[in-house]
Amino acid sequence: MKRIFSLLLLVSVALTGLAQGRWGAATEYPKVNEDNSVTFVVEAKGAQKVSVVGDFTLQAGGDKRHFDMKRGEKGVWTVTTPPLRSEIYSYNFYIDGVRTCDGRNMMRLRDGEQHFSSVIVGGERGDLYEVQDVAHGTLHTVWYDSPTLSASRRATIYLPAGYEQSKKKYPVLYLLHGMSGDETAWVELGRTAQIMDNLIATGKCMEMIVVMTNGNAWQQCAPTHLGGRAMQHYRNGKQGEPSFVESFGDVIKYVEDNYRVIRKREYRAIAGLSMGGGHTFQISREYPKMFDYVALFSAAVRGFNEPNTQQALKAQRDNGFKLYWIACGKDDFLYKLNRDYMAYLDTISFPYTWRESDGGHTWRNWRIYLSELAPMLFVK
Amino acid sequence: MKRIFSLLLLVSVALTGLAQGRWGAATEYPKVNEDNSVTFVVEAKGAQKVSVVGDFTLQAGGDKRHFDMKRGEKGVWTVTTPPLRSEIYSYNFYIDGVRTCDGRNMMRLRDGEQHFSSVIVGGERGDLYEVQDVAHGTLHTVWYDSPTLSASRRATIYLPAGYEQSKKKYPVLYLLHGMSGDETAWVELGRTAQIMDNLIATGKCMEMIVVMTNGNAWQQCAPTHLGGRAMQHYRNGKQGEPSFVESFGDVIKYVEDNYRVIRKREYRAIAGLSMGGGHTFQISREYPKMFDYVALFSAAVRGFNEPNTQQALKAQRDNGFKLYWIACGKDDFLYKLNRDYMAYLDTISFPYTWRESDGGHTWRNWRIYLSELAPMLFVK
Numbered sequence: 001m002k003r004i005f006s007l008l009l010l011v012s013v014a015l016t017g018l019a020q021g022r023w024g025a026a027t028e029y030p031k032v033n034e035d036n037s038v039t040f041v042v043e044a045k046g047a048q049k050v051s052v053v054g055d056f057t058l059q060a061g062g063d064k065r066h067f068d069m070k071r072g073e074k075g076v077w078t079v080t081t082p083p084l085r086s087e088i089y090s091y092n093f094y095i096d097g098v099r100t101c102d103g104r105n106m107m108r109l110r111d112g113e114q115h116f117s118s119v120i121v122g123g124e125r126g127d128l129y130e131v132q133d134v135a136h137g138t139l140h141t142v143w144y145d146s147p148t149l150s151a152s153r154r155a156t157i158y159l160p161a162g163y164e165q166s167k168k169k170y171p172v173l174y175l176l177h178g179m180s181g182d183e184t185a186w187v188e189l190g191r192t193a194q195i196m197d198n199l200i201a202t203g204k205c206m207e208m209i210v211v212m213t214n215g216n217a218w219q220q221c222a223p224t225h226l227g228g229r230a231m232q233h234y235r236n237g238k239q240g241e242p243s244f245v246e247s248f249g250d251v252i253k254y255v256e257d258n259y260r261v262i263r264k265r266e267y268r269a270i271a272g273l274s275m276g277g278g279h280t281f282q283i284s285r286e287y288p289k290m291f292d293y294v295a296l297f298s299a300a301v302r303g304f305n306e307p308n309t310q311q312a313l314k315a316q317r318d319n320g321f322k323l324y325w326i327a328c329g330k331d332d333f334l335y336k337l338n339r340d341y342m343a344y345l346d347t348i349s350f351p352y353t354w355r356e357s358d359g360g361h362t363w364r365n366w367r368i369y370l371s372e373l374a375p376m377l378f379v380k
Numbered sequence: 381m382k383r384i385f386s387l388l389l390l391v392s393v394a395l396t397g398l399a400q401g402r403w404g405a406a407t408e409y410p411k412v413n414e415d416n417s418v419t420f421v422v423e424a425k426g427a428q429k430v431s432v433v434g435d436f437t438l439q440a441g442g443d444k445r446h447f448d449m450k451r452g453e454k455g456v457w458t459v460t461t462p463p464l465r466s467e468i469y470s471y472n473f474y475i476d477g478v479r480t481c482d483g484r485n486m487m488r489l490r491d492g493e494q495h496f497s498s499v500i501v502g503g504e505r506g507d508l509y510e511v512q513d514v515a516h517g518t519l520h521t522v523w524y525d526s527p528t529l530s531a532s533r534r535a536t537i538y539l540p541a542g543y544e545q546s547k548k549k550y551p552v553l554y555l556l557h558g559m560s561g562d563e564t565a566w567v568e569l570g571r572t573a574q575i576m577d578n579l580i581a582t583g584k585c586m587e588m589i590v591v592m593t594n595g596n597a598w599q600q601c602a603p604t605h606l607g608g609r610a611m612q613h614y615r616n617g618k619q620g621e622p623s624f625v626e627s628f629g630d631v632i633k634y635v636e637d638n639y640r641v642i643r644k645r646e647y648r649a650i651a652g653l654s655m656g657g658g659h660t661f662q663i664s665r666e667y668p669k670m671f672d673y674v675a676l677f678s679a680a681v682r683g684f685n686e687p688n689t690q691q692a693l694k695a696q697r698d699n700g701f702k703l704y705w706i707a708c709g710k711d712d713f714l715y716k717l718n719r720d721y722m723a724y725l726d727t728i729s730f731p732y733t734w735r736e737s738d739g740g741h742t743w744r745n746w747r748i749y750l751s752e753l754a755p756m757l758f759v760k
Binding site for chain 1: 424425426428429475476477478479480483486487488494495511513515516518520521522523532541545600601603604605637638
């Protein structure tokens, strides 16, 4: 049968013209070299100027440097970066000013409306983001009913390896995305499934369920998913009332009705980045005694000066919790806001843990924060 | 809080430079016009020649026509297609010979190593492929253990709406992809979840579980998923022994151990396209009395002349089944092979149903075949 399929491959290739770019050299680049530099290659015969821009060249403030590529034979342009730290990197080519993904690289990430090619430099952190030879959890893409928002809404749920065959009940981490994100962001950009699989497999964190919602109240789901109709929604969508925060009880109800979870505050955690950090800041006090673990990643904690909010924060302090973790990068445009927020928390003796990092408002930091937070959760 | 987030949006946009292409005009195109023509727009100031190529221009034999785009002000190129039939279309731009996706369109599809932008023209068939306001099933991305292949392997499983809360047992359709595909193909290119949701909701087919495997024995999962390590596997991978067909019992075992399924032949179906049609052709006879419904879509049915295969086909005929459905397009490069196969089946009085369609070896046809097959399954 093997010979038959080899023959069929030839026939298929010859007749449908699929050979090029599908089974050929297309998978050779980008190439991670032995010194962890990365070589990029793109064919652009007619181009005058070609460069690669990636978050391997991210500067403080969010600007990315262009690496100019050099034209070689047959209009093939190449460049090799300096050695890079172990990480997952996203990048685009600019060909005479037009931003494109890398046609030779199958790995792509969507960040909001923008698509990037991506490459993992392994060794250290990059290994944590790769699929390793460990037991893998399951991802569920569910639709839950939200009576508050009068909509069926999409969420992504990670179940740790062994959930299906076990009779156990599990703790739950609710993990919220930022502005321009949706229910796909934490899995795609945040590598949540890989981080959790790898931390759990090496005994670095407890087994837990991770629930990743869509925090845009006007969206039923990622705009990529719905097709034309959703794109229309997306174009016309407004952040409305009721808010995602008000609807959050619908999420908890769905999860607790449909999964084997421990329905106790000491087994519920909530974390979010940027806008999702703002949601976490709100939800953690508007659903009192629900979460014993709260984490703000580069969080939009605006509004903490309002009297109602301050009263609610005092109530949250009095209700108690096990962890209130605030993480932000020194170059983040929300850094000062978070420092101001903590200065206020100090005045009311609200206990929190501060994690200051390098860098700015980036997925690099949010992946790091998740990998640091998870081991602190649900530990006796 | 609304005002605060508006303010935050402005700050965020100003400081991180995310505005352009993320929340702006980027979502306006491609535009499906009232007459079902589609207008494409791309900015390419420095370009000499820009065209769009999509499967809306697919010719017999698989060639696609280029629609030349016209340069307008500020280097913005546009073209409007003729009115198109309701369908989901994929396309690329060619900018001075470089193939790219549409930076204004969030919807993308991967077909093997190639990425396409996509757009749905609604009304008829396109509506079947859209997310409609009906109850939605759940998608599970699982890893199952395959002792035969000594690997943990990834599969995608569709559960009909209501599965979680029901106590019922369900029939199962095993749905296999073709060459260059993987466990993501039927969901992404085949729109399986939408087709099944919409058919079930309108009473046109029975509730069923759909299991979509990775049919490449040397792959643990889609190469996009694993990152660098898997890309390496993918590059070096060979179609080996044991084969995917030999390992198929591992899939059935996983599904029957982990889901509420009816373990009877009259509630199991198997279907596949191209190489997956070849797998179906093999599996349906090598796992005797397992499947009462068998469907070959543009199937690679090579080997039917071999004496062992013919003996197995006679045994399959004698074992009996409810449906053996053979579908192929008149322009398909496997059309003659399928006609020859049926000529042989006639000589041994092997009962089958022939569905001849227009068109060739395309996802357009496979989506149609799935939407025609599903209503025939598990009907008393």
